[in-house]
Amino acid sequence: MFPEELSLPLGKWVNRFVDWLVVNYGDGFSAFADSLLILLVWLEQILRGTPWWLVVLTLIAIGFHASRSWKIAAGLGIAMIAIGSLGLWDKAMQTLALMIVATSLSVAIGIPVGIVMALSNRLRAVMLPVLDTMQTMPSFVYLIPALMLFGLGKVPAILATVIYAAPPVMRLTDLGIRLVDREVLEASRSFGASRGQILWGVQLPLALPNIMAGINQTTMMAISMVVIASMIGARGLGEQVLIGIQRLDVGAGMEAGIAIVLLAVVFDRIGQSYGKRAQRSKPAGDGA
């Protein structure tokens, strides 16, 4: 038996902390939760209200804009139609709305944090282990504090997804900025550029390919969190998988699983194509 005196009541502390948060900031949390929910519901209604072919066409257009390739754009269209043929269109739109909100929130938080990490060695030293922990923790652990703060539903699902999906974009923004050639930075400084001018004119544009790669990874992680988030009340494809598991309906679970994979492929293609575009932000065909 491990001696009682040495045991660390970490769980109790965490509970007490969360209780304290709820008691003191509960109103703030629910206001925040409400606005997030309004945003999500609004987006969900738009996506579910739009005719399916318009959604498909829009995605094809985005795909073409990103890749300049009809093949890729057509592939995206086919993938979306396949999701519809599995009878999962409506669920997919719910998932899509959840993903868009969670990914946008992750990026909106992740890029500024990544920038600050790149500019401050001290913050970076603190953040790196935190990010490592965030990524290695089993993802459903995030559901617990999110649940305690916000209860069951879509908002905790989004927040758990954000915590899980934000690290890659933070890391890659930090990395991208740090990889900018030292001489280029010196050149910029030597002409009297201010910090803001250096950040916007040199560091961010040159870090863009890495930042895009980060956004892409973040999107992928957000999709993979979808199934797990359905355990606490997020609707959509994840819920379908969950039902499949609970009822031992392997077929239904598999259909939903395939739909998730297709959705992931669509976003991956779009993200990667934009990433490649950022990498050669100049006319094609120069061989360099």
Place this chain on the structure above:
Amino acid sequence: MSYLEIRNIYKIFGPHPQRALEMAMAGDDKDSILAKTGHTVGLSNVSLSVERGETFVVMGLSGSGKSTLIRHLNRLIDPTSGEVLFDGTDILSMSIPDLNTFRRAKLGMVFQRFGLLPHRTVLENVAYGLEIQRINRTIRHQRARNWITRVGLGGYEDSFPDQLSGGMQQRVGLARALTTDPEVLLMDEAFSALDPLIRADMQDELMALQTELHKTIVFITHDLDEALKLGDRIAILKDGMLVQVGRPEDIILSPVDDYVRAFTRDVNRSRVLRARSLMTPLSLPCGQAVDAIWPQVQSDMRLEDILPVALATNGSIAVMDQHEQPVGILTRQQVIDAISV
């Protein structure tokens, strides 16, 4: 007071420079300080002054502190101890906004690996300094185009840096530095990455520009031929310390130690030495006067051009200044000795 002045600069790289600084001030050398403190000495007690309109070359082996030195002049690096004065102003006491204003107004810099912005076209790169100064787009593009043409890159305005050869990229770097019309041009091994032929071209071009622009240029190189060709004066650094400063002839004729001598060994002396540094000046009481029938050479003529004259005469040669007044005497033997050392 000189135009640019550096006084007793010490630069120690590392998190806790104090002890290393004390050791450097006590005269310890770079290796023993590194061994004892783990800190790298970048510069140790360097004092220099550069005059307005001068091309001042800093030379030394790799790691001798050249880049560190030139970065003190625009405060890309702060010294651990010492003073940097620009036209009498202490730039180390400037606030960051003042420093940026000062850099925008006075300084241009050219880098060894060019330091161009890869996501911008040649035109946008050259206009970059003016963009930082928030000059409006029409004016900055007009001035940038002007300089692009002057460095011979007309037609490449819309190319990207990685579509150009090294020599062309450095022309962009040079044009970028000149477009803001700075008083001082800092060039850190600007031509070292270029092929020999292109390098010689760029040197000639810089000299041609300089006869017209009269900038103050601080030029870093590790190549003595380049230093001798461009420099009005040359400073030689070794392990962060200044070992010699002087005109090119001083360096060749009287190197202070073996380190400097090693640099000068392979130099083509006949290209560097001039009549004035070899002659016996008339002001000395050597008891001789110039004879009107002696052949004459100009005091700034190079040895390679004097040689044919010397070989054609048995006696003395009169050295004349730019007002055609005799200033010194050369003998055939002096010329031959100078070449054959």
